[in-house]
């Protein structure tokens with residue numbers, strides 16, 4: 001997998017205690033990497049990071065990404081071969097309530113990582129993980145391309161658009177001259193992901209698992225809204241592909257890539273919930289719709305065009321919709337209803353994902 005590039009390499013993940021960070025850590029451990037992490041808390045309870053006991057398997061630094069001196073010292077000491085920067089306040093609703101926290105973590109945090117890399121200047125293939133929400137969402141039906149305008153009508157989206165601008169300006173100011181800079185850098189944009197192990201607020205699958213674990217119906221506000229659902233391993237396979245190719249191909253530095261599902265993968269919230277509920281032995285209806293709706297603006301359909309990743313990286317999504325549901329439903333079901341070792345089970349899902357990708361001859365499986 002990934003030409004074995006991660007074996008015995010030092011890989012630093014910021015935001016390693018979160019949902020995506022825990023899956024990425026598990027996958028990198030499985031690939032034989034030495035994993036280091038920076039996070040300032042464990043964001044949920046329960047959390048995948050704690051369930052999998054990941055703190056015992058990696059070198060974890062409990063630090064705030066906004067503390068420049070600490071960030072620089074960790075990067076200087078670890079000298080990572082690869083860096084995945086994903087520490088962020090990731091929720092739109094929270095960003096309305098805590099704008100300063102969101103902007104400082106997402107924008108200043110990204111700047112701190114870039115500044116430390118600039119000064120240390122060791123060979124490091126770096127991915128800046130932003131979001132599909134970095135684009136100016138003009139609510140059109142076709143997918144956004146990497147060259148489309150950045151923007152953001154809410155604070156979270158604006159912070160991710162700003163992180164992209166900072167990434168680009170650091171690239172042009174300091175990293176572009178390959179004779180002077182050893183830092184290789186790419187920004188990656190993906191949409192909402194689902195999968196086992198997420199307990200964040202204001203997200204539909206965690207809401208289902210929290211309610212269904214108590215045998216209650218889940219409250220949903222927009223049953224007919226459609227979303228381009230994808231499993232968390234999909235963008236992570238894209239990030240790992242990107243970093244692997246960036247390591248051997250300096251020409252990719254400064255680029256941005258979208259990762260997302262195929263464009264026909266949109267299902268309504270209520271269909272997703274019904275399909276997921278088949279993995280639970282529910283006594284009640286899976287969901288109910290409340291009378292009042294949220295006061296905050298949430299963007300409508302936002303799709304990503306993934307042609308660039310397909311063309312340059314030969315990357316494409318792996319899972320069909322039924323497997324996405326099965327992977328997600330079974331993970332939670334095992335967590336709540338069995339006594340199996342969830343780290344082993346997570347490795348099992350990663351192996352299964354790799355097998356399916358291999359059967360589709362995806363390039364990264366070599």
Ligand SMILES: NC(=O)c1ccc[n+]([C@@H]2O[C@H](COP(=O)([O-])OP(=O)(O)OC[C@H]3O[C@@H](n4cnc5c(N)ncnc54)[C@H](O)[C@@H]3O)[C@@H](O)[C@H]2O)c1
Pocket residue numbers: 014015016017018019020021038039040041042043063064065066085086087088089090105109129130131132190191192193194200
């Ligand atoms: N989950 C999704 O559907 C999704 C979609 C698009 C983009 N993203 C992006 O992917 C990344 C990871 O998202 P997630 O869903 O795993 O989020 P999460 O909330 O589960 O994890 C966030 C991580 O960032 C860390 N963090 C937050 N603020 C920090 C700070 N000031 N200092 C140090 N660490 C800090 C948290 O401790 C945690 O480890 C984020 O950048 C998010 O914006 C996520």
